[in-house]
Amino acid sequence: MWSNSVLVNIVRFITLILVQVLLLNHVNFLGYINPYIYPLFILIFPLKGNKGLLIFLSFILGLTIDMFEDSGGVHAAASVFIAWIRPVVLKYSFGVSYKLNTLKISTAPLSKQIIYIIIMVFFHHMMLFSMEIFNVNHILLILKSTLFSGIFSTIIMVISILLFSRKNI
Amino acid sequence: MQQIIFFFVRNKYFLLFALLFFISFVLTINSHTYHKSKVVTSANFLSGGIYSIKSSITDYFDLHQQNMTLTEENNRLRTLLFNSGMMDSEMALDSMVLDSNYTFVTAQVINNSYSKTKNNLTLNRGSNDSLKIDMGVISPQGVVGIVVSLSKNYASVQSILNSNSQVVAKFKKSNHFGTLVWDGKQPNIVQLIEIPRLASVVLGDTIVTDGKSTIFPPGIMIGKVHNFDRNEGDDYYDINIELFTDMTSVKHVYLVSQRDAPEIKELEKTVEDVEQ
Numbered sequence: 001m002w003s004n005s006v007l008v009n010i011v012r013f014i015t016l017i018l019v020q021v022l023l024l025n026h027v028n029f030l031g032y033i034n035p036y037i038y039p040l041f042i043l044i045f046p047l048k049g050n051k052g053l054l055i056f057l058s059f060i061l062g063l064t065i066d067m068f069e070d071s072g073g074v075h076a077a078a079s080v081f082i083a084w085i086r087p088v089v090l091k092y093s094f095g096v097s098y099k100l101n102t103l104k105i106s107t108a109p110l111s112k113q114i115i116y117i118i119i120m121v122f123f124h125h126m127m128l129f130s131m132e133i134f135n136v137n138h139i140l141l142i143l144k145s146t147l148f149s150g151i152f153s154t155i156i157m158v159i160s161i162l163l164f165s166r167k168n169i
Numbered sequence: 170m171q172q173i174i175f176f177f178v179r180n181k182y183f184l185l186f187a188l189l190f191f192i193s194f195v196l197t198i199n200s201h202t203y204h205k206s207k208v209v210t211s212a213n214f215l216s217g218g219i220y221s222i223k224s225s226i227t228d229y230f231d232l233h234q235q236n237m238t239l240t241e242e243n244n245r246l247r248t249l250l251f252n253s254g255m256m257d258s259e260m261a262l263d264s265m266v267l268d269s270n271y272t273f274v275t276a277q278v279i280n281n282s283y284s285k286t287k288n289n290l291t292l293n294r295g296s297n298d299s300l301k302i303d304m305g306v307i308s309p310q311g312v313v314g315i316v317v318s319l320s321k322n323y324a325s326v327q328s329i330l331n332s333n334s335q336v337v338a339k340f341k342k343s344n345h346f347g348t349l350v351w352d353g354k355q356p357n358i359v360q361l362i363e364i365p366r367l368a369s370v371v372l373g374d375t376i377v378t379d380g381k382s383t384i385f386p387p388g389i390m391i392g393k394v395h396n397f398d399r400n401e402g403d404d405y406y407d408i409n410i411e412l413f414t415d416m417t418s419v420k421h422v423y424l425v426s427q428r429d430a431p432e433i434k435e436l437e438k439t440v441e442d443v444e445q
Contacts, residue, residue, distance in 0.1 A: 018219075021216075021219070022219070022223050025282070028283075028284045031284060031355075031356070032284040032285075033284075034284060051182050052181065052182055052185050055182065055185050055186050055189060056185065056189070059189040059192075059193070062193065063193075063209060066196070066209050067209045067210065067211060067213070067215070067216050068211055068216045068219075068220075068280075069211070069282065069285075069289075070200075070210055070211050070282075070287075070289035070291075070325055071200065071285070071287065072196045072197040072198075072199060072200025072201065072209070073192065073193035073194065073195070073196025073197040073199075073200070073209070074193070074197050076189070076192070076193035076196065077190055077193035077194055077197060080186055080189045080190050080193060081186075081190065083186070084182070084183070084186040084190075131193075131194075131197050132285065132286065132287070133286050133353075134197070134201055138286075138353070141286075141353075
């Protein structure tokens with residue numbers, strides 16, 4: 001069981017990176033809006049999993065995306081940040097019960113899932129675009145990019161959770 | 170001592186986060202300031218390899234348009250060649266090869282971005298194809314960018330659509346020169362700054378590269394004046410330039426190297442050292 005979960009996460013890690021760099025980075029909807037799906041790895045990382053491992057894996061995930069995009073370390077910073085705040089957001093969106101073994105993200109009520117995704121995506125994108133643009137004068141551009149990309153990313157993540165969740169297990 | 174260990178154990182996740190965040194932050198700052206010392210770039214075997222597989226599939230989709238662009242360029246060059254009278258003597262061709270100051274290498278763009286504020290391209294040539302950092306990259310229609318990092322088989326190029334990018338450019342008609350920068354807004358409009366108010370600017374004026382920087386040869390097309398503006402009392406114009414190159418669909422590019430570039434740079438460096 002344990003090795004199965006590790007395998008699933010490895011496959012998910014690679015698939016999300018490939019989908020991100022080969023498909024979603026080239027959407028350029030309305031000229032500048034690109035959705036980001038790779039944070040989904042951090043969002044649905046096993047709830048009981050090691051926190052330190054998650055932070056480290058998020059760093060590797062972000063850095064790989066940065067390598068493909070030539071963007072320095074902006075994705076790594078954003079990923080590490082949401083990996084670190086994940087327990088707080090989980091507690092806020094699902095209540096303390098997430099620490100018990102009963103909860104699975106894919107079986108929680110949809111509204112709670114969406115709130116969780118929206119909060120995480122918002123923090124991720126905010127951090128990402130602030131680091132990427134890195135200029136206080138462009139604060140409006142940062143907020144605009146966060147909002148539009150964020151809506152797009154949230155929709156894509158909700159759809160992929162709905163499509164790929166295994167309710168029967 | 171025990172307290173320090175307890176502190177580390179209690180805050181180990183925060184400390185790990187802080188360390189990794191700090192590393193990412195340094196990498197980010199690094200990419201914003203010293204563009205030539207980038208640590209993580211797409212010019213490596215993993216991302217380069219994946220991008221060239223992707224490119225070998227998606228190349229077919231805009232083949233028609235790329236052919237048109239190349240044919241147009243051939244047409245323009247042929248016109249030049251026939252009208253210069255060099256066509257009939259093969260000797261001229263030989264001596265040109267021996268004596269040419271500028272040499273060109275062809276390459277294909279395997280990854281391109283234009284929607285961020287700092288855009289980069291990846292090319293399928295690297296140091297094995299005798300590419301060097303700081304080589305200029307041009308497309309059939311005009312300027313594309315500058316090589317900033319290399320691996321054996323791939324090169325990463327700082328696009329002209331990058332807020333760090335600075336290219337010396339001048340008016341074709343009058344030799345007034347300024348610096349070409351990008352404000353990050355539209356992928357076909359760049360800004361030409363530091364053009365003195367003495368210069369006469371007319372809508373549609375052609376802007377070309379200036380030979381001063383040793384990166385691009387003089388006279389490579391850049392774009393034409395889209396609109397311009399000068400506040401009362403300002404000494405310089407703000408000019409928007411519409412690029413000739415369609416940066417959203419650039420595929421076949423040439424890399425330029427100048428034989429005399431190291432010599433010129435060395436000379437300029439000695440002069441700077443003396444002045445300091």
